[in-house]
Amino acid sequence: MEKDLWEEICFILTETIPSNVSEQIYENKVIRVFEKLGWSQYKKELSVRESIQFGAANRMCPDIIIRNGKSEPVFVVEIKKPTADLNFSGHKNQLASYMRMLRTPVGILVGDKFKVFTEMPNSRENEIFLIEEIPLKKTTEKGAAFVQSFKKSENIYNSIESYVQSGLKKYNEKRKVKEIENRLNQGNFSDEIFELVKDRLIEFYDPNLVEKVLMDYEFEVRSKKAAFHDIESSHSLAITTSQVRSSDSNAKRTKDGLKIGEYVQKTFRELFANNKLNSNDIQALLSPDYSKRVLNAGYPVLRNTSQGRADHKGYNRYYKEVFGGKYYLSAQWNVSHWESFENWLKEIYRRGLP
Incomplete structure (x- = not known):
């Protein structure tokens, strides 16, 4: 069911609009999408461009506010036309302001894709984090999960919380992956690699002979992403002998x-x-x-x-x-x-x- 509904959402936002669609027309299409998810304008669960006062003389008008039966904000949606750059920091900051003012745990930025944001505990003011990015493609598995979590239900808060925690887990994993990649790119692991190779070879050959042979080898960790014609993979271990190194490297081999x-x-x-x-x-x-x-x-x-x-x-x-x-x-x-x-x-x- 969720998969079918997501395919219909993709149809509405991609196949029923012209390439030069205005933001206003696209906004109406997005409103229709959230109505498909069960949120009713008639019942005031879906509020469009509601003017909300904050401070003495300031007002804001989020594109969509989704509310529960008690009129409490559940999540907020900011809409940009499909040609807009959703990576522009101003869009994210605008959504963050709405989330902070409405005290919603989630904000959704909609353009040529859905970008779901949350606020980390103890985060700086106006700082939100991307926990999921969902392309408007019928085949994406992320679409069904989005529908399951954000469609109207009695357990909507639990559904969103589960979605947020899953997203945070993936966010933290990506952050750790980046830390590891940075260490691999910045750290010098050649000595550790050298010792591991030597220890392995010593199990089969004379240690002095192994050491003599390895003096003509060097080891490095190299990202294949930087190579143009490498095999598709994230990282590889490159082993190079002195005979095929550049003349500059060869000059460093002896003094x-x-x-x-x-x-x-x-x-x-x-x-x-x-x-x-x-x-x-x-x-x-x-x-x-x-x-x-x-x-x-x-x-x-x-x-x-x-x-x-x-x-x-x-x-x-x-x-x-x-x-x-x-x-x-x-x-x-x-x-x-x-x-x-x-x-x-x-x-x-x-x-x-x-």
Whole structure:
């Protein structure tokens, strides 16, 4: 039944109007739609352009106010002709003002689609949130749910509340998805990916051989949305070997003819030999938080020899060589660490002697 009624609503708002329809004619069509949902103008359940005073001399006239049998506002509707841009902030702000003044939990913006808004608890003044957007297409499943929730019924408040909660759940999920996407786009997960791949390969191959091979690989998280001819999917893991990278990237793979791991070892030998690291530097490099934040390292850069070279799985994560007489140096370096390591090293040399 709801599906049939939604198809009739789509017919009224799309197939019975000219392309250049005026807002007034379209408004009459929308009024007809809400009458189809059971709200009667005769019974004063559907109020059109009702003038409502607020303050000493101000008035507002919402396009449609839906009221219950006690004349209490249930929801409010603002109508724009189909060619209007419903994303224009002024339309949303106007609807928000009506909702706030009438104290309705829901407002509906109607144009070439239905946009259903609600006000979050503790939201800022005049701030409402989109919880559903329903295209005027007979095939959309959202249409039947809209009809079920907003048609006249004895349990209309419960129906709308259920609709709002469902919409808020989807709104919050979208917000979380956006947060995750932002982290993927802004964060550097290459080290974590590198370690996961290494751990997996070490289950089958010699750890030293795996590490040697992986030195020629780098890993990154890349959104396929940014690619023109990618397979349809939200995200992918891109794995690229050094042989197919640009010349600029290849130049970063070695310095003085040394790969990143070799260069780091050479550098720390020199730093310790020339007393360039003070006690604060060493304590920082022993810290997993500092090592991760500054050098993007998955393990503390330095470790006391008393702790050994192996991690909790028994895999050696540190070079055999002892640095500074009592420290092991992390062996977990790959091409993604070049920039952070060079920036850290520049700061060490910039300050001069400790």
